[in-house]
Amino acid sequence: MPKKIKRNYVLNLLGVLLLFFALFALFETGVLGSRSSYFMGIATTACYTIIMVTSLNLLVGILGEFSLGHAGFMSVGAYASAIVTNALADQNIPTFVLFLIALAAGGVAAGVMGVLVGIPTLKLRGDYLAIVTVAFAEIIRVAFTNFQITGGGRVMSGIAKLSNFYWVFWVTVICVTVMYLFIRSRFGRTVKAIREDYIAAEASGVNVTFYKVMTFTISAFFAGIAGAIYAHYMTAMIPTSFNFNYSAEFLTEVIIGGTGSMTGSVIGAAFLSALPEAMRTFAKYRMLGYSVVLVLIMIFRPGGIFGTWEFSLGKAVDRLTGKAKKEVPEHE
Amino acid sequence: MSEKKPVLKASHLGIQFGGLKAVDDFNMEIGESELIGLIGPNGAGKTTVFNLLTGVYQPTEGAFYLCGEKMNGKKPHQVVAAGVARTFQNIRLFKKLTVLDNVKVSMSRTMKYSMGSAIFRTGRYWAEEKETDEKALELLRIVHLEDKAGYIAENLPYGQQRRLEIARALATGMKLLLLDEPAAGMNPTETAELLEIINDIRDRFHISVLLIEHDMSLVMKICERIQVIDYGVTIAAGTPEEIANHPRVIEAYLGKDDE
Numbered sequence: 205m206p207k208k209i210k211r212n213y214v215l216n217l218l219g220v221l222l223l224f225f226a227l228f229a230l231f232e233t234g235v236l237g238s239r240s241s242y243f244m245g246i247a248t249t250a251c252y253t254i255i256m257v258t259s260l261n262l263l264v265g266i267l268g269e270f271s272l273g274h275a276g277f278m279s280v281g282a283y284a285s286a287i288v289t290n291a292l293a294d295q296n297i298p299t300f301v302l303f304l305i306a307l308a309a310g311g312v313a314a315g316v317m318g319v320l321v322g323i324p325t326l327k328l329r330g331d332y333l334a335i336v337t338v339a340f341a342e343i344i345r346v347a348f349t350n351f352q353i354t355g356g357g358r359v360m361s362g363i364a365k366l367s368n369f370y371w372v373f374w375v376t377v378i379c380v381t382v383m384y385l386f387i388r389s390r391f392g393r394t395v396k397a398i399r400e401d402y403i404a405a406e407a408s409g410v411n412v413t414f415y416k417v418m419t420f421t422i423s424a425f426f427a428g429i430a431g432a433i434y435a436h437y438m439t440a441m442i443p444t445s446f447n448f449n450y451s452a453e454f455l456t457e458v459i460i461g462g463t464g465s466m467t468g469s470v471i472g473a474a475f476l477s478a479l480p481e482a483m484r485t486f487a488k489y490r491m492l493g494y495s496v497v498l499v500l501i502m503i504f505r506p507g508g509i510f511g512t513w514e515f516s517l518g519k520a521v522d523r524l525t526g527k528a529k530k531e532v533p534e535h536e
Numbered sequence: 537m538s539e540k541k542p543v544l545k546a547s548h549l550g551i552q553f554g555g556l557k558a559v560d561d562f563n564m565e566i567g568e569s570e571l572i573g574l575i576g577p578n579g580a581g582k583t584t585v586f587n588l589l590t591g592v593y594q595p596t597e598g599a600f601y602l603c604g605e606k607m608n609g610k611k612p613h614q615v616v617a618a619g620v621a622r623t624f625q626n627i628r629l630f631k632k633l634t635v636l637d638n639v640k641v642s643m644s645r646t647m648k649y650s651m652g653s654a655i656f657r658t659g660r661y662w663a664e665e666k667e668t669d670e671k672a673l674e675l676l677r678i679v680h681l682e683d684k685a686g687y688i689a690e691n692l693p694y695g696q697q698r699r700l701e702i703a704r705a706l707a708t709g710m711k712l713l714l715l716d717e718p719a720a721g722m723n724p725t726e727t728a729e730l731l732e733i734i735n736d737i738r739d740r741f742h743i744s745v746l747l748i749e750h751d752m753s754l755v756m757k758i759c760e761r762i763q764v765i766d767y768g769v770t771i772a773a774g775t776p777e778e779i780a781n782h783p784r785v786i787e788a789y790l791g792k793d794d795e
Contacts, residue, residue: 206662382655389654389661390644390668393633397641400630407590407624409616409645409708512632 212518219517220377227373244369245437246481250474251369251376252433257457257473258380258466259426264455265464265512266387267419268399269326270334274427274454276341279446280317281310281428282435283354286363289436293364303366306432307375314428315421317344322420326413341451348443359442367437375433379426384466386422395419456494460501462508467515472508541604542567543712543744544589544620548598550768551588558584559768562598564746566712569738571745573759573776575752577788581768582748583625586714589746590622591615603711617645621710623701625717625748631690635681635700638689639672642707672707678740679703679733695726699733706737712744713737719751727754734758756780764788 227247231240260274285306292302325336348354386392394415397405402412435441461472480490501508542565549562559581566572576582587593589600591612599608602618610618621642630638647668653661676682679699684692689700698718705713715734719727731754738745749755755762756776763773766788772779779785 385655385657386651389651390640390647390649390665391651391654393637393641394644396633396637397630400632401628403592404624404628404630404704405641406592406612407616407622407628408642408704409613409621410641411611411613 208518212516215517215521224370224373228370231369246478248367248369248372248433248437250477251372252430252437253454253457253477254376254470254473255379255426255430255433256454257461258383258469259423259430260454261458261461261463261466261469262383262387262419262423262426264458265462265469266392266395266399267416269329269416270331270455271337271423272334272448272451272455273337273339273341273344274423275446275448275450276337276344277314277317277424277427278431278434278450279341279344279348279443280424281314281431282441282446283348283360283431283443284313284428285310285432286360286435286441287353289364289366290362299364299366300371302364303368303371303436306366306436307429310428310432310435311425312428314431315425317428318421318424319417321424322417326416326420338448338451341446341448345443345446354443357443359440361440363435363439363441365436365439367433372433372437375429379429380466380470383422383426387466391415391418456498459508460498462510462512464512465508465510465514467513468508468510471510541601543570544600544602544746545604546589546598546600549585549588549595549600550597551584551593552596557768559588559765560597562588562765562768562770564763566744566746569742569744571734571738571747571758571760573755573762574746574748574765575750575755575762575779576765580766580788582765583716584768585765586622586716586746586748589615589714590620613645616708616710619709619711620714621705621708621712622714623698623705623716623718625720627694627697627701629689629697629700629704631688633689634685635676635687635689635692636669636672636685638700638704639675639707640668642704643668643672646709675703675706676700678706678736680729695722695729698722699730702733702737706741710743712746715745715747715749717748717750719749719754727751730754731758 230236231244234240236243256274256278260271263269263271288309289302289306292305297305321340325333328336349357354360394405394410397408397410398412398415406412457472457476458469460476461468483490505511544564544566546562546564550560551558562585564572574582574585584593588595591607591610591614595608599606601607602620605618607615607618630641633641647664649660649664673682673685676685679702681696681699681703684696689697692700702715702718719730722730734745735758737743747755747759759776761774762776762779764771764779764785771784771788772782774782
């Protein structure tokens, strides 16, 4: 492993730890007083939204295909994990282990669904695929409103409250890191090549369908994890909340943050999921503000706020200490 | 010697789009390290032949064999795995990726590290990525692009993009290279450099090349044999001298001499 990269790993770990302890201090020292748990809730929401948006960015930014049904995968993950933890509720399993089981169940269920949806539909491209993903999310929603096991149209409640912010924080860090490392490997490189030109990718020996289904599955898997966090944070849910608007919201966040930029997704998701709470008093005008922002971004920064730029703590430190080398043409 | 199978053998290859026979009864045999030219007027079906030989289209008649292995029904990526690589008439690069990554994409077929290795960044990951980097740089050196490795592909000038496409095709480790008008839009200096690169590639890798080209001086200079097609039908085949004086070829290009 090159020395420079080793240093960057350490730096990034330190950065994440610093953020963690800053939030820890904020919530635990009572600076926020009685509102502490309220803010912790917002932070948890931000975390699962980050996972949702980064995983969607894997499809939209890296694979270059639109999905308007990402909430469908989240829903599958949420319900699958809730069913599993409900079944295991009396087994005296330590909560942390149960939490991990919930995440795994949610991720795997959504991942399997990703394969099932992916194989027949990924021969489609562009708009057609987007329409199919909408249909898929609708099918899931309607199915879940009718299945007994998912509450049969009523609120499914009494799900164990397992999503503790500190755990969720680390799950989010791990999920985003894994996706980032996936992008920067031979797999991610191949997927980007498909985005750029699938005919040329095929002519370079890439099995396009395989890589598309793979990316779709990975994306669905992480959406399932986010769903599991959601279920065990909300403790009660109804299938209709995973509707088209929710999917569209994630897509908007990807576009605002920057398609193809993980940094953009993380910051965009964190900011936009906290925004509605911050603007509670102007709640009526929220959607108005949202659309104005979107129009402005489309006009002035069509690639999103961050484009494809990625934040690198290593480079930032270099710049601060004046050790930055002359900019070489950026890796994407 | 009789055991030796030709690198490519196409027998009675044909494809029909609705009522149109785009290519009909196409026969060709390419031996090891041979350089064959495929020429013909615009719309004659040359690129269709390429699409057939790379699995983009499935032939409706006949078959083609790569080193004796039948290729009918194979998908494009399987044909690449069997040893055919191509470039495109209108350049198709991975525009937003770096020059180095463009080449590395072609090599990922032979890279073996697993998803786990990629995510935990194991020693295997670093070793294989490094090895691939070196191999890719070696290929870039052959097409004289080694100093451009970090550039974004779309920022290269036209002639260099063409050469990058060749490097990317080489990276698949093929036995037969199909070049679709590699000199199109190039100036004489660039064409000369390209010529040098093609010869260099043949010497180094002992691969066979099938070339579509409109630049007749280039074709006449480097091809050992030339096959001419018009309206999907082979009208002549032979050495460059034979082709240059062949009445049917002259007719196809210049039209019939009405008395």
